[in-house]
Amino acid sequence: MAKKHYIPVTADVPGAANERNCALIRKVIRTALAAEGVEFPCEVDVLLTNDQSIHQINLDMRQVDRPTDVLSFPEFDLHPGQLPAAEDADPGTGLVPLGDMVISMEHVAAQAKEYGHSNRRELAYLVVHSVLHLLGYDHLDEGEMKARMRAREEAILAELGLER
Numbered sequence: 016m017a018k019k020h021y022i023p024v025t026a027d028v029p030g031a032a033n034e035r036n037c038a039l040i041r042k043v044i045r046t047a048l049a050a051e052g053v054e055f056p057c058e059v060d061v062l063l064t065n066d067q068s069i070h071q072i073n074l075d076m077r078q079v080d081r082p083t084d085v086l087s088f089p090e091f092d093l094h095p096g097q098l099p100a101a102e103d104a105d106p107g108t109g110l111v112p113l114g115d116m117v118i119s120m121e122h123v124a125a126q127a128k129e130y131g132h133s134n135r136r137e138l139a140y141l142v143v144h145s146v147l148h149l150l151g152y153d154h155l156d157e158g159e160m161k162a163r164m165r166a167r168e169e170a171i172l173a174e175l176g177l178e179r
Contacts, residue, residue: 019056021057023061031063068119123141
């Protein structure tokens with residue numbers, strides 16, 4: 016039997032890492048990795064937090080003095096379509112550590128309301144967005160890179176039945 020991805024989900028806000036959120040996050044990560052051709056077992060660590068904590072992490076790690084919806088900390092410097100190799104796996108676990116994501120549950124609720132969809136869809140969107148960052152996608156320009164990332168996000172969300 017093939018080894019599966021390891022996706023620990025923790026929270027520093029009460030109730031955020033409930034069974035429903037954790038199941039959704041794990042399903043979305045697995046779906047996104049499969050859609051991007053990741054066929055080897057990986058580790059992705061997820062922290063669910065609030066605006067105050069993500070603000071501090073953003074300041075400490077990126078020197079950006081504001082809260083945000085999601086932060087991604089990739090283990091590898093990849094480009095879209097490029098994957099780490101199976102030999103990048105941790106010898107002790109056999110897992111390729113893709114990186115960490117931090118999600119503000121306050122932003123999830125606010126953005127879901129702003130965009131007129133469910134918290135579930137917003138959480139899934141932010142998870143897909145973060146996985147793509149871990150795999151080298153970016154959206155800093157308003158051109159081709161951003162369009163490619165948005166297209167992949169929408170395709171993965173459609174596969175999950177969570178399109179707009």
